[in-house]
Amino acid sequence: xxxxxxxxxxxxxxEGDTVTLNCxxxxxxxxxxxxxxxxxxxPTFLFMLTSSGIEKKSGRLSSILDKKELFSILNITATQTGxxxxxxxxxxxxxxxxxxxxxxxxxxVKP
Amino acid sequence: IAGITQAPTSQILAAGRRMxxxxxxxxxxxxxxxxxxxxxxxxxxxxxxxxxxxxxxxEVPDGYSVSRANTDDFPLTLASAVPSQTSVYFCASSLGxxxxxxxxxxxxxxxVL
Numbered sequence: 001x002x003x004x005x006x007x008x009x010x011x012x013x014x015e016g017d018t019v020t021l022n023c024x025x026x027x028x029x030x031x032x033x034x035x036x037x038x039x040x041x042x043p044t045f046l047f048m049l050t051s052s053g054i055e056k057k058s059g060r061l062s063s064i065l066d067k068k069e070l071f072s073i074l075n076i077t078a079t080q081t082g083x084x085x086x087x088x089x090x091x092x093x094x095x096x097x098x099x100x101x102x103x104x105x106x107x108x109v110k111p
Numbered sequence: 112i113a114g115i116t117q118a119p120t121s122q123i124l125a126a127g128r129r130m131x132x133x134x135x136x137x138x139x140x141x142x143x144x145x146x147x148x149x150x151x152x153x154x155x156x157x158x159x160x161x162x163x164x165x166x167x168x169x170e171v172p173d174g175y176s177v178s179r180a181n182t183d184d185f186p187l188t189l190a191s192a193v194p195s196q197t198s199v200y201f202c203a204s205s206l207g208x209x210x211x212x213x214x215x216x217x218x219x220x221x222x223v224l
Contacts, residue, residue, distance in 0.1 A: 036215075088153065099144075099156060099213065103151055104153055
């Protein structure tokens with residue numbers, strides 16, 4: 001059965017810390033892996049990864065995909081309280097609209 | 112309107128009642144999706160539509176139906192609501208092309224008593 005597993009489920013850090021969030025997957029016909037940030041309401045898109053070893057970067061956030069070991073990481077450097085959110089990982093498959101989400105990692109950044 | 116809107120924002124419903132959740136996008140996206148989000152289970156796809164006039168079943172379609180009469184609107188109907196359908200419902204849309212991410216609406220919190 002296809003699955004997407006995120007770890008840790010929750011994480012508490014202090015401002016300025018660097019965090020690494022993990023997402024592993026087992027799906028058939030993998031097409032892409034996406035990261036979303038969810039604060040109060042709608043998930044907002046962060047990154048889409050399709051190729052191994054190519055880092056995507058946006059400000060203090062970066063992400064990379066390993067298609068051989070079937071995982072991705074999301075790094076956040078110099079964390080701020082505004083980074084507090086649930087981070088969702090999702091996997092898309094070719095020929096199928098059923099994008100599978102992990103349960104999410106809840107990040108809390110304390111001042 | 113800019114992006115995706117959903118209505119209502121929240122609703123309390125008696126079991127057995129019929130309910131339609133509305134979703135409208137103004138981005139001319141081809142594909143639209145309905146998800147439910149439950150604690151510990153993440154987001155699960157209910158139904159999707161690749162283009163106006165077509166729909167398909169997702170991971171958890173039972174008890175729900177959808178229609179896609181035009182590009183902009185994608186309503187989700189619960190014909191006879193049950194307590195297990197208590198959830199937060201998100202509508203999303205995308206260009207529907209390879210490499211196009213999905214963008215989400217603000218969600219509808221539904222409670223079935």
